[in-house]
Amino acid sequence: MRIVNEPQVYLVAKTQLVSEGLNAYLKDIGNPDWQADPAVSGGENLIEAAGRMCYRSWQPYDPKKPEATNPNVTQVRKGNEQYVANVLKSGHGSILEHVSMTFICRNVSRVFTHELVRHRAGMAYSQESLRYVRLDDIPFWLPEEAKSNPKAEARFKDVIDFLEKTQKELSDIFGIKDLNDFTTKKHLTSMFRRLAPCGLGTSIVVTGNLRSWRHIIAMRTSPHAEAEIRIVTGKIARICKNEYPNVFQDMEFDSDAGEWTFKYPKV
Numbered sequence: 001m002r003i004v005n006e007p008q009v010y011l012v013a014k015t016q017l018v019s020e021g022l023n024a025y026l027k028d029i030g031n032p033d034w035q036a037d038p039a040v041s042g043g044e045n046l047i048e049a050a051g052r053m054c055y056r057s058w059q060p061y062d063p064k065k066p067e068a069t070n071p072n073v074t075q076v077r078k079g080n081e082q083y084v085a086n087v088l089k090s091g092h093g094s095i096l097e098h099v100s101m102t103f104i105c106r107n108v109s110r111v112f113t114h115e116l117v118r119h120r121a122g123m124a125y126s127q128e129s130l131r132y133v134r135l136d137d138i139p140f141w142l143p144e145e146a147k148s149n150p151k152a153e154a155r156f157k158d159v160i161d162f163l164e165k166t167q168k169e170l171s172d173i174f175g176i177k178d179l180n181d182f183t184t185k186k187h188l189t190s191m192f193r194r195l196a197p198c199g200l201g202t203s204i205v206v207t208g209n210l211r212s213w214r215h216i217i218a219m220r221t222s223p224h225a226e227a228e229i230r231i232v233t234g235k236i237a238r239i240c241k242n243e244y245p246n247v248f249q250d251m252e253f254d255s256d257a258g259e260w261t262f263k264y265p266k267v
């Protein structure tokens with residue numbers, strides 16, 4: 001048994017803007033008076049470009065640029081922050097789906113992963129296989145209530161120890177160490193895991209687009225949500241705010257409730 005401090009979150013990938021491609025497109029439609037802002041992340045520039053393409057609102061109407069401008073548009077918002085602010089306010093959040101972030105969550109339990117994978121829209125998952133990975137060593141995060149109660153903590157540790165020993169005993173009973181056939185080992189490992197605790201530490205890779213992350217953060221940092229998913233999505237929220245301050249400009253931390261809230265929850 002290995003008691004771990006807290007579930008960890010690593011940002012491992014995010015959408016990049018291919019400036020050469022976007023610039024080539026802008027040139028081909030007649031060079032509108034608009035440029036990606038170098039001070040803003042590629043993702044936020046991509047979101048703005050997607051929105052401006054919809055309405056040909058790169059700049060006010062110019063009859064010399066018929067493919068880039070629109071006679072209905074006499075003025076445009078300047079700057080990514082203002083542009084994205086208006087998108088959030090108007091609730092036209094589909095353009096946020098062009099940008100995604102991928103995290104590896106480590107030492108998270110099956111309690112957590114089971115809740116996380118309920119979020120389907122705009123999400124992708126790859127989860128550590130406990131059919132393949134044998135549980136000779138069980139990492140375990142103790143929730144605060146268990147850690148702060150000595151009797152409960154001792155009980156947790158006893159049970160985890162017992163279940164870990166059971167995994168090893170089953171390995172011995174079936175002589176899994178001496179088997180070469182991987183399929184048989186997989187079947188046995190899968191059978192053993194039925195006696196593993198659902199609080200054991202495991203890993204999941206999760207990709208979500210920014211519209212989905214906004215929704216998940218709102219639902220899962222709420223005080224009504226489970227303790228572990230609140231910790232993990234709280235960490236994800238901080239990374240989102242740091243990476244995409246304009247897309248998350250309406251998200252604030254309510255320190256009394258320990259919750260991230262949105263001015264425009266439905267985008």
Ligand SMILES: Cc1cc2nc3c(=O)[nH]c(=O)nc-3n(C[C@H](O)[C@H](O)[C@H](O)COP(=O)(O)OP(=O)(O)OC[C@H]3O[C@@H](n4cnc5c(N)ncnc54)[C@H](O)[C@@H]3O)c2cc1C
Nearest residue numbers: 115118119120121122123212215216219220222224225226
């Ligand atoms: C505090 C809390 C308690 C919970 N308790 C339980 C429980 O007791 N039992 C239980 O089973 N689950 C429970 N859940 C899980 C919950 O019911 C959802 O399954 C989960 O939060 C996923 O959210 P979502 O449905 O918004 O899906 P997401 O995939 O995150 O979808 C995002 C949004 O897209 C739209 N959408 C997605 N899929 C569809 C679709 N098929 N059709 C139409 N619109 C769609 C909806 O507007 C949805 O809100 C709980 C969740 C929380 C936060």
